[in-house]
Amino acid sequence: MSEPDFDHALRAVAQRLHDELCLAAVSIKVTDNSGNTTQASFGEDDALQLACPRVGVPLQVMRRGPAPTEQKRGAPGRWVRIVPPYSQADRGTPGMERLQVVPAVVSEKRVGDLLLVRGAEAPRFTMADDRLLSAVATQLGIAVERVWLQREATEAEILRRTDELKTALLNAVSHDLRTPLASIIASAGSLRQHDVAWSEEERQEFAEAIEEEALRLNQIVGNLLDLSRMEGGTLKPEKGWYDLGALVDNVLGRLKALTSRHRIVANIPEDLPPVLLDYVEIDQVLSNLIENAIKYTAPGTEIQISARRDAGEVRVEVEDRGPGIPASALAHIFEPFYRASGQGPRPRGTGLGLAVAKGLVEAHGGRIWADNCPKGGSRFIFTLPLAESADASSSPRG
Numbered sequence: 001m002s003e004p005d006f007d008h009a010l011r012a013v014a015q016r017l018h019d020e021l022c023l024a025a026v027s028i029k030v031t032d033n034s035g036n037t038t039q040a041s042f043g044e045d046d047a048l049q050l051a052c053p054r055v056g057v058p059l060q061v062m063r064r065g066p067a068p069t070e071q072k073r074g075a076p077g078r079w080v081r082i083v084p085p086y087s088q089a090d091r092g093t094p095g096m097e098r099l100q101v102v103p104a105v106v107s108e109k110r111v112g113d114l115l116l117v118r119g120a121e122a123p124r125f126t127m128a129d130d131r132l133l134s135a136v137a138t139q140l141g142i143a144v145e146r147v148w149l150q151r152e153a154t155e156a157e158i159l160r161r162t163d164e165l166k167t168a169l170l171n172a173v174s175h176d177l178r179t180p181l182a183s184i185i186a187s188a189g190s191l192r193q194h195d196v197a198w199s200e201e202e203r204q205e206f207a208e209a210i211e212e213e214a215l216r217l218n219q220i221v222g223n224l225l226d227l228s229r230m231e232g233g234t235l236k237p238e239k240g241w242y243d244l245g246a247l248v249d250n251v252l253g254r255l256k257a258l259t260s261r262h263r264i265v266a267n268i269p270e271d272l273p274p275v276l277l278d279y280v281e282i283d284q285v286l287s288n289l290i291e292n293a294i295k296y297t298a299p300g301t302e303i304q305i306s307a308r309r310d311a312g313e314v315r316v317e318v319e320d321r322g323p324g325i326p327a328s329a330l331a332h333i334f335e336p337f338y339r340a341s342g343q344g345p346r347p348r349g350t351g352l353g354l355a356v357a358k359g360l361v362e363a364h365g366g367r368i369w370a371d372n373c374p375k376g377g378s379r380f381i382f383t384l385p386l387a388e389s390a391d392a393s394s395s396p397r398g
């Protein structure tokens with residue numbers, strides 16, 4: 001009964017009892033708190049018919065005291081008397097006298113039954129059989145209770161995590177979305193103020209702030225949508241053949257407002273084969289990695305984006321010359337809402353970028369991980385399978 005697969009365990013117990021007690025059939029029925037029944041049976045078909053689930057079978061169950069003897073009636077204690085079913089309807093069914101029932105009871109509650117069908121000519125159960133069956137029923141009760149407790153614990157854990165995610169999402173929406181919005185509203189309001197003579201340079205700054213904050217908003221909303229699709233299990237990449245070099249150029253072009261203060265070096269070999277991917281999703285993965293490299297490193301430092309073919313996959317790397325990732329955080333940075341705490345003020349963020357990148361890469365059958373470079377700075381690597389694309393005859397898009 002300590003087997004992890006409960007249904008399998010029930011069947012094994014049924015089979016064992018069938019063999020040990022030379023029974024025609026054994027059926028074990030277990031009912032959980034919500035009234036759901038699990039039944040595992042073993043034995044001859046016609047005998048099993050007798051042990052089919054039936055309602056309204058009153059049973060005489062005694063739980064406390066020693067078993068009764070010829071001389072003395074039973075007193076309270078731990079024992080179970082095996083009784084035949086007593087329902088009116090069953091009395092007329094042929095063979096019913098062969099069926100005997102041992103209830104499994106836990107904390108005064110009947111959680112299941114052992115339904116035993118003896119052979120037509122088999123002798124009655126002995127006292128030793130009774131004791132064995134009583135012990136089995138007790139074990140069964142304990143096992144059922146354990147399975148219930150485990151289920152309850154799992155459900156509680158799922159609820160707790162859903163709750164945590166909800167709180168984190170609400171925090172993200174209320175804080176992380178409002179900050180860029182407030183900034184956009186303020187900059188746009190300033191630009192509209194005709195009574196102030198803004199210089200061309202100041203106008204440019206407002207416009208840049210609006211663009212930067214809008215990009216930030218776009219990124220957060222994209223991440224939130226992807227996360228909800230991942231949680232809901234509806235993330236299905238719509239793949240096509242694309243040229244990775246063109247995709248990287250496209251992302252860098254779109255993020256120009258953010259990358260202008262860093263030295264970006266892209267190194268994508270010309271002869272890289274086209275890769276089967278969902279353009280929007282891999283765009284999001286690269287954007288999240290590049291956005292981090294910009295956010296967590298000092299202006300003026302270099303960010304390298306490279307790709308190469310490696311056995312049956314293509315390997316894309318984003319490497320920076322920033323502070324790197326603390327060793328203790330390396331195992332957690334891909335979890336939703338996780339943010340590593342470093343020295344000094346932390347750039348703003350939601351802790352979603354890497355969780356989303358991981359979900360998207362894995363949906364493509366790839367892997368993603370991070371490490372720190374010996375020269376300093378961190379390196380993020382993801383792979384995409386190339387096997388299918390290697391023998392592609394179609395030409396790349398994008």
Ligand code: ATP
Pocket residue numbers: 223288292293296297320322323324325333338339340341348349350351352353354355378
């Ligand atoms: P979001 O991406 O949602 O705006 P975020 O950047 O904090 O927020 P992630 O992109 O998931 O969230 O990154 C998780 C954490 O990993 C970051 O908070 C940061 O501590 C660490 N991290 C990520 N990229 C780098 C990097 N290039 N250098 C140093 N630390 C990094």
Ligand code: MG
Pocket residue numbers: 288291292349351352353354
């Ligand atoms: Mg990020």
